[in-house]
Amino acid sequence: MTTPRSKSRFPVSALLAVAPFALSLAAPAAAQDLACLAQLRAPAQAYGVSAATFDRLTAGLQADPTVLPLLDAQPEFVTPIWDYMAALVDDERIADGRAMLEQWSAVLARVEAEYGVDAATVVAVWGVESNYGRNFGSRALLPSLATLACNGRRQSFFRQELFATMKIVEDGHVAPERLNGSWAGAFGHTQFMPSTYLRLAVDFDGDGRRDLVDSIADALASTANFLRQAGWQRGLAWGYEVGLPAGFDSSGAGRKNKRGIAEWAGRGVRRADGGALAQAGNAALLLPAGASGPAFLVTRNFDAIYSYNAAESYALAIAHLSDRLRGAGPFATPWPTDDPGLSRAERREVQTLLLARGHDIGNPDGMIGARTREALRVVQAEFGLPADGRAGRRVLDALRQARP
Incomplete structure (x- = not known):
């Protein structure tokens, strides 16, 4: 949930699978990391860890140097929004989410009654964060956090997360071998950071443990509790897509620049679906791709979602x-690009077509990794397209037309 860049990190369901925890390092680096951990023993005790x-938990712990480059590789800030949205909100995730709404309807009804957050929002967090529990992340939290606590940027931040992880284990909520997650320490169905877990996780199934790994009820309720504590208002929409009049002055756009909805209506802003704007309350105008792309009026509930991962x-x-x-x-309004993003199914199709052309990229899993990008650069050059390694609509269409 919240990590390296201020509060941000990326959901595991959007991650490219990376190499597992390195089992060994050069001796000097390993010794340095062990020395660092020894210095953390007293601060950990001050945190409450015996x-x-x-x-x-630190006996024999070794560093994972592969986590360090990931500090500066967050896709919310480097991926075109039409790619980001196409992969996270596709037909598969929608269908799976509707199935989860039905399967967990009783628990979700209790969650909404207790915390005031609607079932669709809670399930949407679940879907984006871990693809409904399918992708927790494969990194063991303790070595990842120990490495980040001793190396690179934000060491103080990650030391607190390391201590929080130890506290979770010590209190018997989750066994250390079950604490696998993202490179930055987020874990469980809805990817809580360890310190966030200590503050906001709840025992909703009544078994005496706050278990976000093996208890879906605990995970869903904890997510709703997070949103409520972040300012979620029961019954308020997060916002909606709007249309802007010709020549609209968008200089006042921005999530923090909330104004009365009546003021936006007076400036000619209308709902994209043709409905009327609300007559009361405040909202901000969000233009994630500029004035030529989709526009949204967003409320304080959008801010509550934003606080889950600050992007x-x-x-x-x-x-x-x-x-x-x-x-x-x-x-209603398309993204301002002539090369739209691809769903996960379409990304798998790209990879299947690359395999058919003889490119050794591994299994077609929909994850656009280094080998897929390199193969894309080759075929893009062959097709006369910009050789940027991006999986977009144009290269998919070209591959389809050139199908062997």
């Missing part, structure tokens, strides 16, 4: 998926 737990593209993915789970359609 010396016995600290010694047990507007992430919050919009959650918000839009929740609408799609309720039966709404795609955005």
